[in-house]
Amino acid sequence: MKDFSTLMAQLPMVAILRGIKPEEVLGHAEALIDAGxxxxxxxxxxxxxxxxxEMLQQKYGDKALIGAGTVMRKEQVEKLVEIGAGLMVCPHTDVELIRTAKASGLYAxxxxFTASEAFAAMEAGADAIKLFPAEAMTSPKVISAICAVVPKSVRICPVGGVTPDNMSAYIDAGAQGFGLGSALYKAGQSVATTSENAKAFVAGWQAISEAAR
Known part of the structure; x- marks a missing residue:
């Protein structure tokens, strides 16, 4: 299984394919992987x-870490293990779900949304934590306050409303990665659009990385 921390260090972005259909998924995945x-x-x-x-795991499991989002129940974690996936993503802080995922060999x-939830997720063994919904924050500077108390070894990733244009504000505030939703992929869009959006995000990250050197 691909290592979550290693992959995030290379390109700290999780592609969220909400609404995608099985007959579409491989084409969009190829575009995303080709973009980085x-x-x-x-x-x-x-x-x-x-x-x-399962299709993604079979086709691209040697190139990418594949998983599920919006996981809500333990039996869904068990299904991920059954089909060979490696990542469990959930929208909330459910310590038992996190512990179940980790005990099952998945990255969590x-x-x-609050400091209390952040510490609860960390205590349960989360590999990274996603600030969701990030667009509900009045300013990316809220992340600065969270980062002041959360250990720097913990990767905080805004999810929701992230675009290539606002990534740098989040990074300046202390974010260390992103989950990318509708600005990257919307249900029904073409593979060409996914490719174009993916390249824009990668270019945006490269510009941020170069500016930090």
């Missing part, structure tokens, strides 16, 4: 999500 993405998530409120995840990337 290596962590792909299919939310479980998509059509036949486990079928899409739960959501949080």
């Amino acid at each position: 993405f290596s962590i792909l998530e299919v939310p479980l409120n998509s059509p036949e999500p486990f079928k899409s995840i 990337f739960p959501g949080f």
